[in-house]
Amino acid sequence: MSVGGHIALTPIDDPADSRIEVFRDIRERDLVGRGGFIAEGAVVLDQLLASSFFQPTALLVLRNRLAGLMPRLAGLRPGVPVYVAERAVFDAVAGFPVHRGVMAHAVRRPEKRPLSLPAMTARGALFTVAAGISNHDNMGAIFRNAAAFGVDAVILDETSCDPLYRKAIRVSVGSVLRVPFIRLGAVEQIVEELEGLGVECLALAPGASVPLQRWRPAPSSALFLGAEGEGLPPAVWTRMKALRIEMAPGLDSLNVAHCAAIALHHAFLHRSPPAR
Amino acid sequence: MSVGGHIALTPIDDPADSRIEVFRDIRERDLVGRGGFIAEGAVVLDQLLASSFFQPTALLVLRNRLAGLMPRLAGLRPGVPVYVAERAVFDAVAGFPVHRGVMAHAVRRPEKRPLSLPAMTARGALFTVAAGISNHDNMGAIFRNAAAFGVDAVILDETSCDPLYRKAIRVSVGSVLRVPFIRLGAVEQIVEELEGLGVECLALAPGASVPLQRWRPAPSSALFLGAEGEGLPPAVWTRMKALRIEMAPGLDSLNVAHCAAIALHHAFLHRSPPAR
Incomplete structure (x- = not known):
């Protein structure tokens, strides 16, 4: 499914779906400190999309928040997948009830040189x-x-x-x-x-x-x-x-x-x- | 047991002891907003003992912190009970693992008039x-x-x-x-x-x-x-x-x-x- 030009929306119905592995048990992830991090909520997503240092690799969006988020999603690089899930799947993946309706997995931009x-x-x-x-x-x-x-x-x-x-x-x-x-x-x-x-x-x-x-x-x-x-x-x-x-x-x-x-x-x- | 003049120390071995009822399930108490409140930790206890507005009605102290707290306890009004418990009893009463070694139950001083x-x-x-x-x-x-x-x-x-x-x-x-x-x-x-x-x-x-x-x-x-x-x-x-x-x-x-x-x-x- 593709709308608004390049935004690739992918519905997710199964919390065990391996495509959304980066969003799994995000509280636990904090503790183990693997590469990448999770940005939650529309306001933080705005900062991520405007960041010179970091970029999203994938988004997980609550279905009923999707319409409201579409203008923001226009700022995504082509090819970044946007997974869409209902509340039950969304919370089951994260491992706890998430208040915000969008999560982005993000990494440091590879081309960015360290500060001088x-x-x-x-x-x-x-x-x-x-x-x-x-x-x-x-x-x-x-x-x-x-x-x-x-x-x-x-x-x-x-x-x-x-x-x-x-x-x-x-x-x-x-x-x-x-x-x-x-x-x-x-x-x-x-x-x-x-x-x-x-x-x-x-x-x-x-x-x-x-x-x-x-x-x-x-x-x-x-x-x-x-x-x-x-x-x-x-x-x-x-x-x-x-x-x-x-x-x-x-x-x-x-x-x-x-x-x-x-x-x-x-x-x-x-x-x-x-x-x- | 009484030491240091007027300080009345009472050992508590049973989490169900009714004398420490005010310290029971203090997280839950937050939600129901009953009269009185709980002050935790030595630094906050200092503020309570110096307060013109509030006064302690009872203290619950972890046994291994008692010696270190004795100078502070000298500031208690006579008759305020100091209950002393081991870690297991202490946490069982509070309903969760408490990091601080002292809790005071406190109320507004009855003689205090409202601010003008x-x-x-x-x-x-x-x-x-x-x-x-x-x-x-x-x-x-x-x-x-x-x-x-x-x-x-x-x-x-x-x-x-x-x-x-x-x-x-x-x-x-x-x-x-x-x-x-x-x-x-x-x-x-x-x-x-x-x-x-x-x-x-x-x-x-x-x-x-x-x-x-x-x-x-x-x-x-x-x-x-x-x-x-x-x-x-x-x-x-x-x-x-x-x-x-x-x-x-x-x-x-x-x-x-x-x-x-x-x-x-x-x-x-x-x-x-x-x-x-």
């Missing part, structure tokens, strides 16, 4: 460094804020969790598919590499002497976000410029993603105009 | 109004930010969810037990009441002509936060001062709790010194 930090820095860049972020909600929220405030790339240390985990994609509202990211090694190495490029490295610390509002970003800056609870290793943040988010006395610190929202909003307002 | 908005406004106040906030993570995060940035009270409209739901307490890191809150009626009535008191009512709207950083809070201000997705009803926000959080073009709006973090941080920095 030197080239980005030469143009002037704002980076966010996630160092030891282990919570998928926080990771997703960091990307959503990074997208909102024009962060050029998110750098992940070796211990941070995967932004392409289902929950992180969902909380980011698909921003993990649009904001460039790169995974490097230990946070100490990331500081060294960025400092070597002339990037201003910043940490947020409750006891820092400089309040955030006094800071004006350098042509290239990197905001480091440390692990929930412990924060950045002292050996790392003591060598950086530290900024304080002022708050009421006697309180627990803010959530890391909320800190990021406040600091990135400030950076967005005060960045030098980019050279590009 | 006129009295607070007369002293100069910063309010946050949750209007149609239905997600417990967002509600908890709004309270955590309200605590960090010195909000005097959170006002809930009739449709917002309960800040004393387990997940909201947890995400707030106990801030819902410290930041005063009051539930009123429809959001339209809340605007009228606050305007009648001379409180500046503010909405955040992507299309607003005034950017947040231009705003300076009035002696008393109220930041209205609308429902995830729809935002505030147009009839409500069009009568208020609207502020825009500047962000990169072409993007989905920020999460409501992240908006609150940014706007409340700004308000905290620029509030007039309170008269009290």
Whole structure:
């Protein structure tokens, strides 16, 4: 069945159909971390279709949502199969009741070259460094804020969790598919590499002497976000410029993603105009 | 058994023991919304013990966490029972594996009178109004930010969810037990009441002509936060001062709790010194 030009719709009546293998037991898949990932829902699908970094390999659509999704599906590359199923088949494949009516399996675009930090820095860049972020909600929220405030790339240390985990994609509202990211090694190495490029490295610390509002970003800056609870290793943040988010006395610190929202909003307002 | 002065420790060996009825099936309890609530974990317990609004009626402690918790338990009112159980009993009572080693059942302090908005406004106040906030993570995060940035009270409209739901307490890191809150009626009535008191009512709207950083809070201000997705009803926000959080073009709006973090941080920095 083919409609709207090149869109190839394939009805699926049997949850065991091998053509929809990539959508099977997607909760479990999160745990084993096989290649590719699942993007759920129309809003995230939009981000996927607009992504320079990722592309869908197949879609699974709930039959009663198909008509509403057709305008979006026009953006699919020719040849990407669109499987269509009723609710019972849809949920049986996924392994749990899915609230959203569309899932895309996606992979990294093969032609895409890795980010070049030197080239980005030469143009002037704002980076966010996630160092030891282990919570998928926080990771997703960091990307959503990074997208909102024009962060050029998110750098992940070796211990941070995967932004392409289902929950992180969902909380980011698909921003993990649009904001460039790169995974490097230990946070100490990331500081060294960025400092070597002339990037201003910043940490947020409750006891820092400089309040955030006094800071004006350098042509290239990197905001480091440390692990929930412990924060950045002292050996790392003591060598950086530290900024304080002022708050009421006697309180627990803010959530890391909320800190990021406040600091990135400030950076967005005060960045030098980019050279590009 | 009694140690450390007045602390009455009672071992519990049988999950069916009627003395620990208030801790039974606490997930289910969330759904039925009976009187009282459950505070979990040592950090939230600290907030409960310091709360002017709520007080514990009973504690259930994992045996191997008891020694570490003893300094905190010294803050308990005499007569509040502390039940002590092994892991198997603890989890069987709660109805699921509990990660934290202490749970407190708590109620509102009977002697506490409701908040007086006129009295607070007369002293100069910063309010946050949750209007149609239905997600417990967002509600908890709004309270955590309200605590960090010195909000005097959170006002809930009739449709917002309960800040004393387990997940909201947890995400707030106990801030819902410290930041005063009051539930009123429809959001339209809340605007009228606050305007009648001379409180500046503010909405955040992507299309607003005034950017947040231009705003300076009035002696008393109220930041209205609308429902995830729809935002505030147009009839409500069009009568208020609207502020825009500047962000990169072409993007989905920020999460409501992240908006609150940014706007409340700004308000905290620029509030007039309170008269009290």
